[in-house]
Each structure stands twice: as C-alpha cells, then as structure tokens.
Amino acid sequence: MRYVLLGNPIQEWATALAVAFACAVLLIVIRTFLIHRLDAAAERTETRVDDWLLRMMRNTYSVFIVILALYLGSLMLEFPKKYEVWLWRVAVTTMLIQAAIWGDTGVRVWRKRYRQAAIGGTDSVATAASTAIIDFILRMIVWVVFTLMILDNLGFNITTLVASLGIGGIAVALAVQNILGDLLASLSIVLDKPFVVGDFIIVGEQLGTVEYIGLKTTRLRGLGGDQIIFSNGDILKARIGNQTRMFTRRAAFILRIRYGTPPDKLAAVPQMVKDIILGQESTASFERAHLRELGEWSINYEVVYWIKSPDYFVFMDTQQEVLLNVIRGLAERGIEIAYPTRIILRPPEDCNEGNPPLH
Template sequence: MNDVFYGNTISDWIVAAGIAAAVALTLYALRYFIKCRLGKLAQHTETKIDDILLEVLGSTYFVFILLAALYIGSLSLALPAKTALILSRLAVAGFLFQAAMWGDAGIRAWRNHSQDKHGLLGNHGGVSSVGTLFFMARMVLWVVVALMVLDNLGVNITTLVASLGVGGIAVALAVQNVLGDLFASLSIVLDKPFVVGDTIIVGDAQGTVEYIGVKTTRLRSLSGEQIVFSNAELLKSRIHNQQRMVSRRATFSIGVTYDTTREQLQSIPGMLKAIVEAEPNATFDRAHFARFGASSLDFDVVYHIKTADYMVFMDTQQSIFLKVFEQFGAAGIDFAYPTSVVKLEAGGAGEPDVDQPSASRRAPYQVIKPR
C-alpha cells in the first residue's frame, strides 16, 4: 500500500478512485431523482417549462458525469503541474460541451413547443421559418462553446474572433434583405396576423393564403393566379383579414317609382323589416326612406349576417331579394328604373299639338311623346 506510483501511494490512488466512484454515483442518482420528480410534476401541470427542463436534464450523459468524477477524485492526488493542468482543461472542456448539450436540447424543446403552441405542424412554411431561427440559435451556441473550448486549451482566439466579427458584418450587409424577410416571416408565424387558409386583401390584391415561407408569402387570387409577396414588404402594407370577421354588415338600396302612393311609401320600411327578420341568419338594423333620386324614391336597408361565411351571406341576400320582389309585386309597388322626360312645346306653325299632362302626372318616369 505504501508503494509509490506516479508520485502517489497505492492507498492514495484507492482513495482517489473511491472519491471518483462516490461522486459519479451521487451525480447519477441526483440526475435520476430530479428526472423522476420532474416527470411526475410535468404530468400534472399545463406549463411546458417543466417539460423543457426534463428534456434538458435527459441530455446529461454519463461520460460527462464520469469525467467530472475523475477530475474531482484527482484533486486528492499530488500530480505534476502539467498533468494537473491537462486534467483541469479536459474537465472544463467536458463541462462546456455538456453545457452546450443542455443548451441544444433546450433550444430543440423550445422549438417543438413553439410549433405546437402556434399551430405550425401543418404549415410547412411556418415550420421552415421557426426551424431556420432555431438553427441559427443552435449554430451560435456551438460556435461560442467551440471558441471557449479553444481558449481553455490555450489557443489564442483573439484574431479568430476579430475575423469572425468582420466576416459576420460583411455577410449581414450582403444578405440584409434576406434576413429582413426571415424575421418578417418569424413575426408572421408567431404574431399570426393571418394563417394559411385565410382570405386577405393587401392593397388591390385579394386571395387565400397558400404558403408562408422563409422569404415570401403566396396567395391564390380569386381569378386563379398565384400572387407572391416579400414578407418584409407584406408587413409594411395594410392587411385586411376577411377570415377574422365575426359577422358581416350588409346594405342595399331599393328605388320605387314616383307614382307610389304615400300609404305605400309608409308601409315599405315595415315590409323590409319583416322580410329581413324572417331570415334565421340575419339581424335587422334599419330601413328608411332615404332620398329623392333622379328617377326613384330610394330606401336604404341595413342588416347583419351572424356569421362571416360568404356563402351564407349570399344565400341570405338572395332570399331577401326574392321576397322583396314577390311582396312588392303583390302590393302593387313598382320598382324604378332610369327614365327621362321629353317635354314638347307648341312653338310654331306646323308643329303638332301635344297633350300637356297635369301636374300630378308630370313625373320623371313618364315620357311624353307627340301624337
């Protein structure tokens, strides 16, 4: 036991091995205990933080536990300075790589949680945008860890960092438009001003969103062609999302002839109200005698459709129009149409006489013709 081996006795090596084994078992048991506790807690909570922590803890590998245990055990030994330095650098490098594994697992778990939370699993464009962002985050993490490991191993990284900084600025300037579209895509995916399947209006373009990509968003217009927008330019525009409508406000005007009697005019608003209220998907707002038109007496009607479905709106409007046509015909109320009055005056010899209508018959709809 008192034999000296590499500057330490056999008993010192046994003690160091015992310390290393105890540390390894303790760390492994602690990892197992925390993982079990977090697993039970995650089953009874709605928050995803414990699930992410569970995945992070699951990326703790036994080889790093063993490396940490061997380093702690070696502290009880009298080792040469060079050997101790090598062991300490290996231990720090191992800890950095383990920290990188934790960070990488956390980023991947956060990515999966974000895709699930924002409903991106069926949206390939959204998955691409979020995947690109998290890929960049993972790349930055591993680059930083690699630089720290190189610095820990004694490599002078000052020049390397300066080169990376200059190169990064050059790359950022070269691809600034692409990066702008990328972050705009991320904003669309996370903030969700619209999603795939929504019908939107952007400027004079209208269509259904087919794809939200890393750089572009694509619409299918009503006429069938595909409209492609840059994500950055799209967010700078005013977007009308018709899919987010809770209800529709509908209006229409009806013109009747000037021959309509006062009693008929008074009955029209009530008739229109009854017709609209008879529709199950419509809520009546108002109906009024609104104006004296050039060729008609005009009534304005306002009502609301209880759903944003365009087909329901069109079916309801069609039903209302058919009932208006039917009931106005039954009540003897004539719809107006554009007409003009021709007034002829007897001004000279040889001109035909014209029957001049009475004031009550001199209406915009009556065309007076010579006999």
Template sequence: MDLVFFNNTTLVWLTALGVAAAVMLALYVTKKVVVHHLRRLAERTETRLDDIAVETLDATRMFVIVVMGLFAGSKLLVLPEYVHQLVTRVAIVAGLIQTALWGNRALRAWLTEYYRNRSDEPGRATSAAAVSFIARMVLWIVILLMILDNLGVNITTLVASLGIGGVAVALAVQNILGDLFASLSIVLDKPFVIGDFVIVDKYLGTVEYVGLKTTRIRSLGGEELIFANGDLLKSRLQNMTRMQRRRIVFSISVTFDTPRDKLAAIPPMLTEIVKAQQTVTFDRAHFQGIGPASMNFEVVYWVESPDYNRFMDIQQDILLQIVDGLAARDIRLAYPTQVLHTPDLRGAAEAAAAAAQRNAAPADAHGGVLPARRA
C-alpha cells in the same frame, strides 16, 4: 503501494481512481434518481415545465460524467502545472458542451409541447419552430465562443472580425435578412396564420405556408401565389377569417312616377323584410335620394356570421321578398332611362305659312288684301 509513478505512489493513484469512480457513480445515480422522481411527479401535474425539466436532465451525457469524475480524481494527484491546466480546460469544455446540450434539449422539448398544445393552430407551431431554431443557433454560437476563450484563443479579434464580416454579409443579403425578420414578425405578431383567408391588394386566397423567406397562398382559382415576407408586411392585408360579423349595404331604385304614399311605404316594408331574417341585426332603411332616373332607397344590416355562403343565402331571400313586395304594391323598379322633351313645332309652322301668304298678296288703298286677278 510505495511504487512511484509520475510523482505519485500506487496508493495515491488507486485513491484517485476510487474518487473518480465514486464521483462518476454518484453523478450517474443522481441523474437516474432525479429524472425518475421528476418524471413521476410530472405525470401527476398539469404544468409542462416539469416535463421540460425531465427532458433536459435526461440529456446528461455519460462522457461528461466520466470527464467530471476524472477531473475530481486528478485533484489528488501531483501533476505538472500544464497537465492540471489541460485537465481543467477539458472539464470546463465538457461542462460547456453539456450546458449546450441541456439548452438544446430544453428548447426541443418546449417546441414539442408547443406543437402538441396547438395542433389546431399551425401558424403558432411555425412561429415556435422559427424561434426555437434561432435560439439554438445563438446558444451554440455563445458556447463555441466560450470554449475558444477557455482554450486560450483571443476571441476579441475573432468577434471583431465576425462583426465586420457580418456587416458585409448583411449588406449583401439584406433582402434575404429583411424577409427573415419579416417572417419572425409574422409568426410572432400573427396578423394571419396558416388556414386564414386573406386579401392582399387585388389577390385573395387561403394561407398554406409561412416560411423564413416567403408566404404561399392558394387563390380561389387554384393557383399558388408566392409573396416575399417583406413585401407582404408592406401591403394592405385583409384577414377575412377573423371577421366576426359582416356589414351589408345595398340599394333599390323605383321609377319617378311612384306616388308619394307608395314611396313612404317602402322603408317600413324593407325594415320588416330584413328583421324577419335569422342571425341578422337590422340597422336602417331610408329614402336615400333622387337620382337622374330613379327614386333611391338604401338598406343597411349586419349578418352575425362571417360565413359568405350564409350571407348570400340571406341576401337572396331579402331580394326575392323585396321583388314580391314591390309587385304587390304596384311599384315598378327603375332602370336607366332618358326622356327627351321637344317643343310642338306644328303651330309655329302654320303661323309662318299664313304670314308668308299675307306678305305675298297685293293690298288696296285701305291696307286690305285684293283678290287675285285672272289672266
């Protein structure tokens, strides 16, 4: 026990090893016990935070426990200053790596719970994946910089260099970065999600995929439309899936020769036909105006459903009943016509011929017309 190795007796070495083993065992048992009890508690609660905590603590690595035990044991030894600094730095690096592993596992567990709770909302899952990826990337970059700083590297110069290089790279790939941030805006603000039917300018279709750079839409014709995320945010976009009710405006026209009493009967007829429909809210029906070739009536109503097929069924039934109602009242629908009015020129032609004949006959002394002489 009195033998000296590296300025420490055998008893001191054995004591240091005992302390290291005890610390390792204590840390390992603490991890197992805490994780076990937290897991049992998580099974009895509805909140997901304890599940994430269990997953996070379960990510504690054995090599970190070993390093921490050896670090604790080394404090009992008489070692050169540089050895103490080395052991301390190794312990700090191990602690930082373990912190990064905890954060990475927590983000993954949160993403898993997010997917599970929103399996019917794929757009939200996409946003969670993007945010989780960026958060984990930032976490590892920060941990790496802290490790380099702990090892004595001058990270100020490194960060400054990265800043200058980052500006150059950002200028070179500004379109890609613009689409990346646009994708984050899409997944966080959620103007649409996967499965929504949207109209972008003159294009329309169902959203199939929201990526980091592009969004893909399946058009009604079957082809896939690919939009850059930046361009998509700059466009006027209509999300038809989020429509709660549909406003319908249509008009009918009847002929000019329709009597006034029949014109007055048309709005009540239209009102009755529309109100008789299911899931429809009537707004108005009026004699709108007099057109170039017709008397025009306008009808406005709401379909209390965004389903386009339902709207077409209702509109079809309304139009068929309007045709029957107009026919029963002997009212004709108008169509584009032009009437050309010309004056009657036959009377004028006969008068002109008589005048010409009078001018051609010889007159007597009293102004009368003399009979023509025979040869």
C-alpha cells in the same frame, strides 16, 4: 519496488481511480433519482418546469459524467502545470457541451409544449410555422454562445474572432439585407400574428387563404387555385384585410325604384325592407333603409344590415333571400324596379321618308 507514473506513485493512481469511480457512481445515482422524482412530479402537475428538468436530466449523457468523474479523481494527483491546465480545459469544455445540450433540450421542450397547447385551436396549423422559426433562432443562439465559450476556454482569442465576425457580419448584412428584412418580418408575423395559416386575407389587390409562413416568404392560395407568393417584408408593408377574424358581415345594397311611383308607396318601402330583413334568422341587426337620392333614371334607396355569421356562403344565402323577398314585396304593392332606358330619335328627314321614329 515503488512504481511511478507521470510523477505519481501507483498507489495514488489507484486512489484517484477509486475517487473517480465513486464520483461517477454517485453522479449516475443522483441522475437516476432525479429522473424518477421528476417523472412522478410531471405526471401530477401541469407546470412546464418539471418537464424541462426531466428532459434535461434524461439528456445528461454518461460520457460527460465519466469525464467529470475522471477530472475529480485527477485532483488527487500531482501533475505539471501544463497538464493541470489542459485537464481543467477538458473538464470545462465537457461541462459547456453538456450545458449547450441542456439549453437545446429546453428549447425543444418549449416547442413541443407550445404546439401541444395550440392543438385544436384556430391557429394550430400556424403554430408549426411559428415555433419552427423561433426554435431555429433560439437553438442557433444557444450553440453560437456556447461555441464561443468553448473556444475561449481552449485558449483561443475570441475577442479577435468576435470582431472579425462583427465586421464580416456587417458586410454580409449589407449584402443580404433584403433576406434579413424578410427574416425579421417573419418574426413580426409570428409574434404579432396579424394572420395565421388558414386565414383568408386581402393584400392589396390579391386575396387568398394563407398556406405557409416561412422565413422569407408567405404563400396564399388564390380563389382561382393559383399560389400567390409574397416576401414577408412586402406583405407587412401592405394593408392587410383579415376576413377570417370577422365576427359579423355588413351587407348593403341599392334599391332603385322607377320614377312615377306615388309618394305614399315610396314611403312604405323602408318599412317593408326592414320587416323582410328582420325576418331572416341569420340577420344580426337592421341598420337603416333610407331614400338616398333622386338619380338620373331612378329613385334610390340605400339599405344596410348586419349578418351574424362571418361565413361568406351564409352572407350570400341571406342576401339572396332578402333580395328575392324585396322583389316579391314590391310586386305585391305594384311598385316597379327601375332600369336604365335609352331613346334613339331619328332625324326629321328620315321620318318624312316613311320611317317611324325609334324608341
């Protein structure tokens, strides 16, 4: 007696199952072989390609292999056209889901390697925020694209869907244009890196250390301990001074000498200041010391020099030592530092009454 199931004899079903089993075993063996070879290659090389392929092979799930093997076995059978179409759609959908998982895995591997490469660097903390933003966008694109491909494979009219999404997207974009602007600004910060987490920056009248770079906001820790929050769009529109990226610091001050100082002593002041500045270990270079102007109540010298370290405490320590030595040098030479004075004169009638004039 000949048994028939869905229009195919039982012998052909047995053949189809045997083919499916053989394909499944062959695919699993190939996956295991590739994992073994790629694992060995990843330990020997520094390239990222073998790491990506290794993670993708490890994320090739057995359930997808089984479904693909069953489809290959079904090719040995004869089915009505409707069944063949659905078998094809199931197989393609399975492969698309697996491809989406591979794409998602590739993005994750890139994020991990990027973070590892930045460990120990000056922007290692900022890498977490940077990669989180890019990782989110890339993974969203991967899953949206493959979801549309799966829907198209299942027979849905994605042209209408995409058009509807486009119209809806325009409406949503108009409604949340500020949020989208901040999102794009965050990408600009991540890719262009005008500053990173840990940098001390000045934005307009606000200054502080960058604590967090998010999808919408960037947060600073101010000198007073308060947290200053900027939207990413606003912070890019402002002038940003990044103090952390200085290699040297410029130091300048005005030295005011009292009127009545002899000219020969005034002429010796620039050389004295130069010798004091060059005597500091932290000084990178001496730029100038000139008699700048004759002020209302003092003779003014302008002094400019450069400090090797960008560290603010080194700057203050050096400036303090220079100023103290300048005061000592002026005192040794008998040169007085000027300070503003005010003379108040009493009216003549008050002086006639026995009150002396005030100075």
